[in-house]
Amino acid sequence: MERFRPHLRRHGVTEQQWRVLRALSSVDRTTAGALAGLTVLSAPSLSRILRDLARRKLIIRKDSQTDQRSSWISLSAAGRAFLDRVAPESEAAYDAIERSVGRERLTALHGILDDLEGRLGAGAPGFRYIARRRS
Amino acid sequence: MERFRPHLRRHGVTEQQWRVLRALSSVDRTTAGALAGLTVLSAPSLSRILRDLARRKLIIRKDSQTDQRSSWISLSAAGRAFLDRVAPESEAAYDAIERSVGRERLTALHGILDDLEGRLGAGAPGFRYIARRRS
DNA sequence: GGGTAATTGTTAACATGGTAACTTGTGCCC
């Protein structure tokens, strides 16, 4: 993350906020719980982040009609514009890492870490939004 | 760390405090800078941790005679006793992980991560006190 | 030597993770 943080900082988002925005970009809408799993953020952290992103109007929360405990979260137009503006830089930083390390080595590492996670029982894998390529 | 934290918590230390105490157990005395490298802690964090550990009298700080900017840090008798009391539990937790994952796989992972660190230029490797066996 | 740059530690401000307590809602079961 040392490679990404400076870019993100310049744009006024933290790496976790960025992770949340990226995760939201690939779905129409979700709930906080699903988003926590997707971004691998703890519920308390995500709660704070969503509050801040909503305050900045990068995301929209709409009360669920079927379950009043949760709400639907989606990217706002401004949020999508922000993503389109910042994503290229993020991709460039990722490319630089891939060039230093080598694509095969990175793929191998992902495999090993997934395996490790399984053996230690850290929870269901699923699709993650960490330093992995958007594909 | 999920496996270690509960044990450590019961004994009233955080994982980073534990890392510092373990690192101190293998040297006669050091400076804060060297300790930061050894434990992979940031200078500000280490500064706070040393303050707390000194307050609890688990470590001793003695002003350096040759360089008045830094001081010598060493384990107190109480600190050593604490380590002897808690270390066995820590070792047991590590053994459990090693059994789940397999020693060969863990060794291989360490190698891969060291390699990665080198390629990304994260700094000099050196001996670390993370989840690695005391040997 | 004297002044400036680099080093060593510390403190402050902010964001986050972990844990636990708490509030609301839902669902279920007798």
Next chain:
DNA sequence: GGGCACAAGTTACCATGTTAACAATTACCC
């Protein structure tokens, strides 16, 4: 349908990582 366990989020508290600013020394260099 009343009560109770469970689920979804939020809040609070503490410890840490980052970054930046700062204090005090030390080293270097003309």
